[in-house]
Amino acid sequence: MQAFAQLLDSLIYTRSRNAKLALIGAYLKAAPDPDRGWALAALTGDLSLRAVQPGIIRALVSQRVDPVLFGLSYDYVGDLAETAALIWPGAQIAAPPPRLSEVVDELQRITRTQAPAVMTRLLDRLDADGRFALLKLATGGLRVGVSARLAKTAFAQAFALDPDDVEEVWHGVSPPYTALFAWGEGRGERPSSDDAPVFRPFxxxxxxxxxxxxxxxxxxxxxxxxxxxxxxxxxxxxxxxxxxxxxxxxxxxxxxxxxxxxxxxxxxxxxxxxxxxxxxxxxxxxxxxxxxxxxxxxxxxxxxxxxxxxxxxxxxxxxxxxxxxxxxxxxxxxxxxxxxxxxxxxxxxxxxxxxxxxxxxxxxxxxxxxxxxxxxxxxxxxxxxxxxxxxxxxxRDPLVADCVMMYAQRGHGKRSSYYSDYTFGCWTEEGELLPVGKAYSGFTDEELMMLDRFVRSHTVARFGPVREVEKTLVLEVAFDSIHASKRHKSGLAMRFPRISRIRIDKPAAEADRIVTLRGLAV
The missing domain is CATH 3.30.470.30 (DNA ligase/mRNA capping enzyme)
Structure with a gap:
């Protein structure tokens, strides 16, 4: 488990694609079976552990730590797994840390009723890095900047295989991929997918x-x-x-x-x-x-x-x-x-x-x-x-609209300390601002810093992890299309919205109207 924790920690702080490939490849070549197979399944999103919900983690931490202190820490850190891993006091159990395969075996067997006791026992056997890896694994959200395709490519490069060949056989194998590793190391034949309805890369x-x-x-x-x-x-x-x-x-x-x-x-x-x-x-x-x-x-x-x-x-x-x-x-x-x-x-x-x-x-x-x-x-x-x-x-060229930022929420992974997810709205004819979309892409790192500062210094209310901000900042939003939607108060929903420009030059009152967007709906 400690080696897997070190891998996740390294991936979080590594931006280079080639460096990520090298890190994953080195781990897959060094780790034993079936640990490396479960790690690969976690990185590719093929590992499903449904018994541990975020609410269980919050309840466990609140039993060991002052809930007010935990709440303040969570608000500052922005990531549940990272906050819990750092603040968990541990019980100084003498048992050695569990192997990754041991953790997966336990989490696959337990029910939601059993989850609190099992998670407590595992958390007590790990240090902060190990606890972070465990919590990310258990709640199903690694978010370490690795796509499934990148993880498969890392496997292919580590064992000198064609990435497309790996993709071809992928849906014919299952975690912990012992046949896949045997093929990669020359100890077994290429897994066959001829008689199975498997996926081929597009x-x-x-x-x-x-x-x-x-x-x-x-x-x-x-x-x-x-x-x-x-x-x-x-x-x-x-x-x-x-x-x-x-x-x-x-x-x-x-x-x-x-x-x-x-x-x-x-x-x-x-x-x-x-x-x-x-x-x-x-x-x-x-x-x-x-x-x-x-x-x-x-x-x-x-x-x-x-x-x-x-x-x-x-x-x-x-x-x-x-x-x-x-x-x-x-x-x-x-x-x-x-x-x-x-x-x-x-x-x-x-x-x-x-x-x-x-x-x-x-x-x-x-x-x-x-x-x-x-x-x-x-x-x-x-x-x-x-x-x-x-x-x-x-x-086709994207559509654009000038919208007003209404709410912000912290991101995940490398963005967990920044308010990077923004809900924005447009004006009704009566002067009410209604949400029309949410975006978390399109801006540079420098613009992210600026937007984060705006959120922190212009917060008017808090709703759990969400901050409501002063309705003064205009964002030019690009989107592929807009549709009528009964689920949204504005009656509209954007497809693929992204922030194309920060309009610090434009007063919020001059942002677009709902009626204008309704005219673009298909």
Whole structure:
């Protein structure tokens, strides 16, 4: 456990991607099985320990420490695990610190009723660094600046494997990955995924920063405003995977049930709009279905999901990824004839002679559930990740609005000591300020310092971890789209809001009106 704690501590204070890769790789090569497997599962988000809730940690600390002192400390530090780890007095138990595998075994077995006693015993056997690692592990929020992809890449580099090859077999193995480490160390065969509906890495696009490409070498296609999905049917099983590799089959059971043809497809998950026309609805409609473990009949009726297909990776057992895009497109059109046309269609190609014509089409994309355009090199194979010169995305320009900061909350990980999550609003015609969104990106480190100082010096009320501030600071917010929403008092919800500028030059009274944003809603 101590080695894992040291790894987390080092990762938190390391910004360099290469340095993070080296730290993780060194740990994975030095740690024994199954500790390193559980560590890798924690870093990739594949370790689920549900018995320990944050409320349990607060209650345990309050039994050992003056609750007022704990509350003041938590407000200053901003991170529950860090505060509890530092303030916990310990019981000077003589037993040695537990191994990571011992901790995972205990936490996987316990119930919520047993959790307080087990956590107390484990906390008493660890120092501050170990307690921090334990609490992060138990509550499921490491937040050490490591993505699942980075952790898998670190594993691949440590054992001289191809990262794409590791990604290919990942969903066919499970923690603590003993077969994976045996393969990496040359003690076992490559884990097979041929007979399982596993995820394959998506091919991604680079932003089109300039127009120095020959359009005759590329096919143009719409970039739809849904979520990218992969459909896999192998061995009689169907799975739907998100771009991150998450299994979302249970959220869209009707799509999975409709896909029974062996193969692997790449497409955009959308929801039907108008019942008569059947066109794609806005992302806001799709959002009603995302993340649901059970889907009601009303949901199935009112938000009818379908997939607009982009590409085909496998036709039955045949791997088509090495073939050029033109051949894969022809195979996809043939494959489509075997699918239910109510659930699947093919993203149409866009015919335009030059960039000027494409620009005209792109400008009119916002009203049709379209994010922009894609340019795909006609001879490109299907390769994972972003490869220069193969695929480009040309997204529509973001919308912007001047909003007033209303509330702020501390961030997580490296930002746990800063107020970095901001809720902002716009004015009603009656002069009331109503929230329209929340953002925690788009600003530089220097601007973060400025915003944090503003929050601390202009706080007017506190609600737990949230601070209400004077309504005087205007933020220019960029967002991809805005939708009607019954869940928000303003009746609006922004998609992908980010702070593009701090308008210290603009009076708050001159910020945008709700009615203006309502005119942009789709």
């Amino acid at each position: 091919m991604l696009a680079h932003p089109l920063d300039d127009r120095d490409v020959d359009l005759s070498d590329y096919a143009a296609e719409w970039k739809w405003d849904g979520i990218r999905v992969q459909l896999v049917h192998v061995g009689g099983e169907t799975r739907l995977y998100s771009r991150a590799g998450d299994d979302i089959t249970q959220s869209f059971p009707e799509v999975a049930e409709s896909y029974r043809t062996p193969g692997v497809l790449d497409g955009e998950l959308l929801v039907r709009g108008d019942v008569q026309g059947g066109a794609a609805a806005s992302f806001n409609a799709l959002q009603q279905r995302l993340g649901r473990k059970t889907v009601s009949q009303a949901m199935l009726r009112d938000f009818r999901a379908f997939v607009r297909l982009y590409d085909i990776l496998f036709d039955g057992p045949e791997d088509l990824r090495p073939q050029p895009w033109t051949q894969r497109r022809a195979r996809l059109e043939t494959f489509m004839s075997r699918l239910d046309s109510a659930r699947f269609d093919i993203s149409p190609l866009v015919d335009a002679p030059d960039f000027a014509a494409l620009e005209t089409l792109r400008l009119g994309a916002r009203e049709a559930a379209i994010e922009g355009l894609m340019l795909k090199r006609r001879n490109s194979p299907y390769v994972s990740g972003r490869r220069v010169g193969l695929w480009y995305k040309w997204k």
